[in-house]
Amino acid sequence: MPPESTELGRFHRLFQRWARQIRLRLAARSLLTGLALGFALAGVAAAALWWQRLGSLRPAAAALGAVGVLVALIVATRRRLSDSDVALYLDARLESKEAISTALELGSSEDAGAVVLGDAVSALDRGDPKRARPRVLQTLHALAPVGVAAVVYLSLIPLPPGPAVPPAAPGSSRVQLANLQGLEKIERLENLDARDAEQRERLKQIAEEAKRLREELAKGMEKREAQAKIAKLRDDVAAERLKLGDQKNRAGLEAAVGKLAENKSTRDAAKALGDGDLVEFDKKMQELANKAEKADREAAKQALDEAQKAAREKGAKELAQALEEQKKLFEKREAKAEALRELARGMKGKLSEEALKDLEEFGQSGSPEAQKRLAESLEKALQGMSEEERKRLAERLQKQLEQQPGGANPMTKEQIDDMAKRLGTPEGQKALEEQLKDLAKPDASKEGEREKGLGDAERGGAEAERGLGGMAPVPMEGGGPSDGSPKGPGDKGGKGDPGSKGDGSGGPGSKKDFGTGDHKGNTAKLDTKGLRSKANGKMNAGAPMQGSTMGRAPSRPGETANQAGTGALGQAGPSELGGVEGSEVPEEYREQVGRYFQP
């Protein structure tokens, strides 16, 4: 710095004073600008936070004001005017014709320098600081109080109401169930006695699918996915139930049903077989096997034999196999019923009136219920017999055996012979009681057992579907092996668990009603002057109507198109099965849409 006494020193002193003032004011202006912009941003941020309902963060937006000051400080430092810039600014403001800039550059070294220096000193000296210095406050700075006010206001007002939460896509909610009721019934399919290896494999796969679904449900999955899987399981089970009536077995089934329908005694069984209700078919055959009249039994056996042959001829191998099995079972049942009757005859004097009624009913209807009751009555009567009476019973049984011609029931004969020998001992008595218990049990056919298991599985699927909040009704049991479940007269549907007391009420398909009709095909006489027309529905009597569908009725409430059709319809569009489930149709409308596309 040159000495102050010189012109150059004076210039520098004046210039630095001006420069300091200018820089200070520019820095202050910059800070205020930063503050204003910071608070303006803070206001905007507070508004955004308010809008987003982040209430607690709103006051924090004011920190942006401090950030603005900080940024401004950095900017002001970086943009600090150099001496040359200050000189140019002063030249412009003091109208010194660039004397200050030139003086700053030249000093007094040049010829013109001294003159320029003098002009510059003069300009700096006489310059009015108030007029020449930069303004600190600017219009923009008004944003600072506005911003502060905005932050305060927005921090105090209540938050806006939240937007309505859009409803989740139908079925997209997740479900997590440790144990979904019903699935275990499907899982049990793997233990079912399969008709052949192929069916065993199919049943195993269905059961495994059910297990997998259980595991996935335990972990949690989308509800609609779970529903789709259950629907698939139900379809698989239903398809399995209807296997005997599928395209392959269709012709054989119709032929077999036709053959059975030709025989009066097996007409009901034919209807049950035509309906695909193998449990009912089995029950009808059991009744026939229990009948006292041998002619009836022989006719039934013959019809069965013909039906089996007809099925085999038409290529329905699986059906023929089932009918063959039924025939063998028929003979076994027949022998059992005969044994029961022999025993009852042997104990005739000791039987109660009720037991005698049961014996009569057993001989007439052959109903499994009567069989059970008769066996129980015999067991009770045996317990009430003295040792002497039991001996006489043994002798009588021996005598009956000797009087029987041929040996139509070799098994029964041997059993009774053995029983008669042992009746004298307590062990023998015990064995006879056991035998009677065994006689009380009906011999269910394997096909019937399968049908029952598949029916259970189907109901299990429906239960599972309901457990997930679906609308599927649980299909009622259309029948089952006559394992002692009492049913009301005319009941064809309701059932209780083995040994339990069924209430006799049935679901769709039940024949139980409380009306006055007698179901014998007679209607009340019409009060008219004469018949105008007469409907005769007995064309091709006993045979299924041409083109009628087999298996599940297509219009059960709650069902969807997601089920296989049967017969020719089963082939109508196999690729379309599951199409509705796989589509993006909302769950609420699936049933409706499914019904529309239902085969």
Place this chain on the structure above:
Amino acid sequence: MTQSNFEARLAQARESSTRLRDAIATVIVGQNAVVDQVLWALIAGGHVLLEGAPGLGKTLLVRTLASSLELKFSRIQFTPDLMPSDVTGTNVLVMDATGGATGRFELHRGPIFGQVILADEINRATPKTQSSLLEAMQEHAVTIAGIRHVLDQPFFVLATENPIEMEGTYPLPEAQLDRFLLKVMVPNPSEDEMTAILARTTGHAVEAPKSVLHRDDVLALRALCRDIAVAEPVLRYAARLIAASAPDSSTAPELVRRGLRYGAGVRGGQSLVLASKSLALLEGRAQVAFTDIQRVALPVLRHRMIRSFEGEADGVTTDQVIEELCRVVPTRSGAVEQVLQGSR
């Protein structure tokens, strides 16, 4: 040289220029701007191309100036048949008293050997003749028969051009136009000026002014002009102006891009600073200001720019381009301009 000396010289220069102006004003009515611009060129050591309609006093101005300066005055009336030797002079055979040849040659100096040269209607001569003058203007010397002759200083050429009656003329090539420091447009006089002219020229003949400045005075002024200080920001501004006049420059305004084919060159920049120094000197300042650059820009640059075809078709003049440049090109750095704007 001491500080007081420079100040004294500056004051003297100012006083000299005032005297010169006053002397010219005794003959020339009005045309102050033209007189000032001629003085800038005189002091800066450049030459002037005067353009104006006939009868506007161009020749009279030059004559008056020459009279006021007590410098050797020559006038060359350019015509198509004028030969270079008519300008520069030639060697002639010396005859003896009997009229016989002596076998010696003697240089017969042409009008170029004057100090204040009036090249009247320079565009009427052939380019060859024009170039003989232009060489002298650039080199301050002429070569005759292989011998170089340095011209007396100060050497000051004032050429005139008539913008009308262009038939049979040879417009000066742009490269040669560049040799003129300024191109001064002589405007028509205002009503008051016209009245004064009429009054003054229709009475008795006005005497030529007495010389107020001598050769040395002019040379001193020229030396002092070179001593005028220019701060770097001012030089940078001049450089920015010149750079922006190039159509392919990134800083060129749209009018320059559209209207010009070539902008001013380095010689234009030098002329800009020199003329500015001259202006500052005439105003008694020891430093050049931004406004000086802007004030001299028009006469200094208008003949150094070549218009594009599009510019000519659109009627864009170089004066418009220069005014646009002065308006658009910032004088100071961006930061300073920002502070200034915020403080107004």
